[in-house]
Amino acid sequence: MFDLKNKVAVITGASGGLGEAMAKAFSLHGAKIAILDLKDGEPIIKKLKTKGKYYHLDVLEEMNIERVINQIKKDFGKIDILVNNSGIFFPTPIEETSSKDWEKIIDVNLRGYFLVTKYSVPLMKKGGRIINIASIAGTHAFAGSSAYNASKGAVIMLTKTFATEFAQKGITANAICPGVFETPMTKDLLNSKEMQQMIKNSVPLARPAKAEEIGGLAVYLASEESSYMTGSIITLDGGWTCHL
Numbered sequence: 001m002f003d004l005k006n007k008v009a010v011i012t013g014a015s016g017g018l019g020e021a022m023a024k025a026f027s028l029h030g031a032k033i034a035i036l037d038l039k040d041g042e043p044i045i046k047k048l049k050t051k052g053k054y055y056h057l058d059v060l061e062e063m064n065i066e067r068v069i070n071q072i073k074k075d076f077g078k079i080d081i082l083v084n085n086s087g088i089f090f091p092t093p094i095e096e097t098s099s100k101d102w103e104k105i106i107d108v109n110l111r112g113y114f115l116v117t118k119y120s121v122p123l124m125k126k127g128g129r130i131i132n133i134a135s136i137a138g139t140h141a142f143a144g145s146s147a148y149n150a151s152k153g154a155v156i157m158l159t160k161t162f163a164t165e166f167a168q169k170g171i172t173a174n175a176i177c178p179g180v181f182e183t184p185m186t187k188d189l190l191n192s193k194e195m196q197q198m199i200k201n202s203v204p205l206a207r208p209a210k211a212e213e214i215g216g217l218a219v220y221l222a223s224e225e226s227s228y229m230t231g232s233i234i235t236l237d238g239g240w241t242c243h244l
């Protein structure tokens with residue numbers, strides 16, 4: 001079960017945090033890994049059990065996406081699993097959110113997923129898997145992060161559209177909605193006493209997740225065993241949204 005041997009997984013934003021955790025989990029199950037990130041991914045590649053390669057990429061640069069995907073075709077020959085994971089989050093109240101910041105968040109978190117998918121799908125065959133990392137902020141509104149919430153809500157609809165449009169190719173698409181995980185993105189937030197208290201009070205499991213705790217679900221979604229699951233939006237949040 002959950003054998004990813006001979007599979008090629010492309011993961012955006014995998015030079016740290018949840019992307020790194022998924023890269024390690026896929027590699028442990030036998031997949032070869034391509035990391036696409038702005039940040040250097042070589043240190044992660046060195047820790048993998050299988051073949052891996054880092055490609056420097058800004059997911060907003062369409063021409064570079066095309067170039068990197070062509071290079072992946074030369075290096076690995078195909079793509080079996082695509083994880084759209086790269087993301088940014090900087091909370092500000094609506095009145096203090098500039099259009100520049102709004103555009104940047106929507107662009108990285110949404111257009112980036114669209115563009116990387118657009119160029120990856122032609123290299124994917126029947127049995128291909130797309131996993132979009134959304135957020136519970138895409139299903140439940142959190143004050144102070146309007147652009148982020150909107151981007152993640154749109155990722156959920158994009159996932160359902162991928163599922164519908166790519167079904168005829170035999171490619172599935174699902175989204176994971178994490179709650180709060182310990183990653184570089186949430187480091188400052190999780191250092192605040194208010195946030196720690198809020199998690200104790202509001203998250204039934206009363207703690208943030210470790211990044212590795214996304215691995216099992218991601219491996220399942222990447223594997224043959226998830227063959228009948230597509231268009232699903234899966235919450236992984238320690239129970240937080242049960243009572244929101």
Ligand SMILES: NC(=O)c1ccc[n+]([C@@H]2O[C@H](COP(=O)([O-])OP(=O)(O)OC[C@H]3O[C@@H](n4cnc5c(N)ncnc54)[C@H](O)[C@@H]3O)[C@@H](O)[C@H]2O)c1
Binds near residue numbers: 014015060179181
């Ligand atoms: N950590 C959490 O609690 C949490 C909760 C819900 C959803 N998420 C989502 O999970 C995903 C991963 O987040 P994380 O917590 O690991 O964050 P992170 O900051 O640790 O990792 C994000 C990665 O994306 C890369 N990246 C950012 N902009 C990029 C760009 N333009 N081009 C290429 N790469 C880019 C960064 O370099 C970084 O390596 C994000 O989509 C995030 O919104 C995280």
